[in-house]
Amino acid sequence: MTTTVGRISPNFEKLSGEITSIGLNWHAKTIVENSKWNKKHISKTIKNVPMPTGEKEKSAIVISAGPSLYKNNILSRIKASGYKGSIIAIDGSYVRSIKADLEPDYVLTLDPHPTRLVRWFGDPDFEKNLEGDDYFSRQDLDIAFRTNSIDENRRNIALVDRCGKDKKLIICSAAPRNVVERTASVGFDAYWWAPLVDNPEKPESLTRAIVRETKLPAMNTGGTVGTAAWVFALTVLKIPRIAVVGMDLGYYKADTSYLQTQTYYSLRDQVGEENIHEYFPEFVYPGTGERFYIDPTYYWYRSNLLDLISASGSTVFNCTGGGTLTGDGVECVEIEKFCELSK
Amino acid sequence: MSNLLKGNFTVKRNIEVNEKNETDDLATDFRKKALESIGGSMVFVEREKLFWEDPDSKVDK
Numbered sequence: 001m002t003t004t005v006g007r008i009s010p011n012f013e014k015l016s017g018e019i020t021s022i023g024l025n026w027h028a029k030t031i032v033e034n035s036k037w038n039k040k041h042i043s044k045t046i047k048n049v050p051m052p053t054g055e056k057e058k059s060a061i062v063i064s065a066g067p068s069l070y071k072n073n074i075l076s077r078i079k080a081s082g083y084k085g086s087i088i089a090i091d092g093s094y095v096r097s098i099k100a101d102l103e104p105d106y107v108l109t110l111d112p113h114p115t116r117l118v119r120w121f122g123d124p125d126f127e128k129n130l131e132g133d134d135y136f137s138r139q140d141l142d143i144a145f146r147t148n149s150i151d152e153n154r155r156n157i158a159l160v161d162r163c164g165k166d167k168k169l170i171i172c173s174a175a176p177r178n179v180v181e182r183t184a185s186v187g188f189d190a191y192w193w194a195p196l197v198d199n200p201e202k203p204e205s206l207t208r209a210i211v212r213e214t215k216l217p218a219m220n221t222g223g224t225v226g227t228a229a230w231v232f233a234l235t236v237l238k239i240p241r242i243a244v245v246g247m248d249l250g251y252y253k254a255d256t257s258y259l260q261t262q263t264y265y266s267l268r269d270q271v272g273e274e275n276i277h278e279y280f281p282e283f284v285y286p287g288t289g290e291r292f293y294i295d296p297t298y299y300w301y302r303s304n305l306l307d308l309i310s311a312s313g314s315t316v317f318n319c320t321g322g323g324t325l326t327g328d329g330v331e332c333v334e335i336e337k338f339c340e341l342s343k
Numbered sequence: 344m345s346n347l348l349k350g351n352f353t354v355k356r357n358i359e360v361n362e363k364n365e366t367d368d369l370a371t372d373f374r375k376k377a378l379e380s381i382g383g384s385m386v387f388v389e390r391e392k393l394f395w396e397d398p399d400s401k402v403d404k
Contacts, residue, residue: 200395207389211397218395235394307390 009278016296030112035173035210046193059085059241059342060233064226065092066248072321074245075100081339090225091120110225112174122157194218222304243338248323249302250292263295283324
């Protein structure tokens with residue numbers, strides 16, 4: 001169980017809780033428009049994904065793209081363990097996985113962003129899409145990409161062209177056109193799903209509207225692609241033992257200042273420098289004693305995932321080796337131990 | 344602001360200052376920036392169902 005060092009203030013909780021409605025308003029139009037446009041590309045759904053067999057039906061590792069993936073050498077440790085279960089990469093960890101000679105069985109993509117996401121598959125319009133956007137240069141976990149983005153993108157295009165053909169792509173109906181076109185041109189084997197973003201039993205539900213439009217089954221995302229990958233492993237592949245890695249949901253206190261976080265400037269403008277600590281509560285990871293802090297958005301993702309774990313009645317093996325994901329239904333273990341016990 | 348600036352004349356037209364909106368805009372702006380700055384983000388308001396199929400549109404492709 002994580003020890004919460006800093007108090008979670010009511011103001012922090014309130015701000016985090018409001019992200020849902022803002023997110024819905026922010027994304028609703030894009031999700032529906034993308035889903036409509038993607039209809040002509042939909043030939044298979046996640047219900048058509050062949051069920052895993054043998055070792056691959058017994059356990060799975062979901063590879064998210066948090067900084068711990070590098071800091072803790074997770075990919076090379078999985079490779080060294082000889083793990084034979086299913087491997088599910090998210091879009092942001094796909095290239096890193098194949099560079100580590102770890103071939104994922106599935107790649108899951110979700111985000112509807114029109115210019116950023118395609119880069120995870122090698123972006124043919126990289127320089128144009130990079131204009132005026134410092135998102136990746138600020139925080140890409142792949143240092144090679146931060147310092148030499150254009151050359152690295154060129155290498156990634158070649159790598160994905162070589163490895164992506166017939167790879168099972170678990171793609172959300174909200175995916176942007178450039179991701180759909182890029183992955184289709186590579187030859188990914190696409191299985192589609194709709195995002196479960198609200199209660200579909202309600203007549204005004206956005207989920208219901210998307211499902212009616214696309215005829216796709218809907219899968220909960222918990223707000224982030226890593227959580228969606230876990231939901232996919234549990235509900236579609238029916239895999240009973242699932243580990244997550246790279247699921248930090250927070251910042252390393254030792255080497256990340258508030259200024260380097262994604263929300264510092266907007267938070268400071270809103271709550272003032274003198275109150276900023278209240279919005280970055282700290283956690284201690286029980287396995288290492290390392291300290292992490294969290295911002296309202298990551299806290300929202302974390303709460304969503306913990307709620308879904310609770311609703312599923314299952315256990316998640318967190319092999320991240322750090323971060324803030326601990327609580328009921330989460331068992332923190334070293335990746336080697338998970339791989340060994342999964343044999 | 345209204346505590347600092349005081350007029351010594353009457354304007355012809357009443358101007359309504361919506362102070363609440365200023366605060367709301369700041370909060371909304373923060374949340375939008377927070378969401379925009381995070382990769383992989385998606386809306387989420389359903390906390391119980393993990394998977395759902397519309398009984399009326401269940402068509403295996």
